Amino acid sequence: MYKYETHLHTSESSACASSTGAEMARAHKERGYDGIFVTDHFFNSSTTVPQDLPWEQRIDLYCKGYENAREEGAKIGLAVFFGVEWTINGADLLIYNKDKQWLKDNEYLLMNARETELFDEVRKTGGFIVQAHPFREADYIPHISLYPHHVDAVEAVNLRNSKPLFGGSAVWNDRARAYAESYGLPQTGGSDVHSVGEIAGGGVLTPEPIRSPEDYLRMILNGSVKLLNNERRT
Ligand SMILES: [Zn+2]
Numbered sequence: 001m002y003k004y005e006t007h008l009h010t011s012e013s014s015a016c017a018s019s020t021g022a023e024m025a026r027a028h029k030e031r032g033y034d035g036i037f038v039t040d041h042f043f044n045s046s047t048t049v050p051q052d053l054p055w056e057q058r059i060d061l062y063c064k065g066y067e068n069a070r071e072e073g074a075k076i077g078l079a080v081f082f083g084v085e086w087t088i089n090g091a092d093l094l095i096y097n098k099d100k101q102w103l104k105d106n107e108y109l110l111m112n113a114r115e116t117e118l119f120d121e122v123r124k125t126g127g128f129i130v131q132a133h134p135f136r137e138a139d140y141i142p143h144i145s146l147y148p149h150h151v152d153a154v155e156a157v158n159l160r161n162s163k164p165l166f167g168g169s170a171v172w173n174d175r176a177r178a179y180a181e182s183y184g185l186p187q188t189g190g191s192d193v194h195s196v197g198e199i200a201g202g203g204v205l206t207p208e209p210i211r212s213p214e215d216y217l218r219m220i221l222n223g224s225v226k227l228l229n230n231e232r233r234t
C-alpha cells in the first residue's frame with residue numbers, strides 16, 4: 001500500500017500553519033509517506049496573502065507553499081499535489097485537480113459566485129471536492145453547513161478533530177461517517193496537519209501509487225482507498 005496525506009497546510013500561505021512547504025515535504029518523507037496534497041486555506045479563511053494586491057499576484061503568493069513543497073519533493077522522492085481548502089458558511093471544502101492558472105482565471109467564481117456555482121464548475125471541469133471535517137465545532141464555524149449533492153466525498157476521518165491537543169472530539173468523525181453513509185458518499189481521511197510537529201500518521205492508504213489527483217479520485221470512487229485512523233479517544 002502507498003501512504004498519502006490529503007489535507008495539509010504550509011506557513012507560506014496558511015496563517016495558522018507553522019512549517020514551510022519544504023519542511024512539510026521532508027517530514028512526511030521521513031514518516032514514510034509517498035506523497036502529500038498541499039491544501040492551504042483560500043482567501044475566505046486563515047490566509048497570509050494580503051487582500052490589496054492584484055488577483056494574479058495574490059494567487060502567486062497563495063501557491064508558494066505548494067511550489068516549495070513540490071520542489072523539495074522532487075529532490076527527495078515525494079509526490080506533491082496541489083489542492084485548495086475553500087471556506088463558506090463555516091464549511092471547508094477541499095478542491096483537488098485544479099491548478100494555479102485555473103485559480104488565476106476564475107476570480108469571480110472563487111470570490112463572488114454562489115458557492116454551488118463554484119462547486120458545479122469545479123466538478124464539470126475535471127476537479128473534485130471533498131467536504132473536510134463536516135461536523136467540526138469551533139468558534140470559526142457559525143453553524144454546520146452540508147453540501148451532500150455538491151461533493152464527491154466526505155472527509156470521515158480528520159485527525160485534527162479527534163485529538164485532545166486541538167480540543168476536538170472523535171464524535172465529529174463518527175457523525176461524518178454516518179452522514180457519508182446516509183448519502184452514499186465515499187469517505188476519505190486527512191490530518192489537516194499545520195506543522196511538522198503535528199504529523200501523527202493520518203491520511204489514506206492506496207493500493208496503487210497516486211500519479212495524479214485523477215488517480216486518487218478513481219480509487220476513492222472504486223472503494224480501494226483505506227482511511228488511516230489513529231484517533232485518540234481520550
Ligand atoms: Zn488552518
Ligand SMILES: [Zn+2]
Pocket residue numbers: 007008009085132192
Ligand atoms: Zn485544513
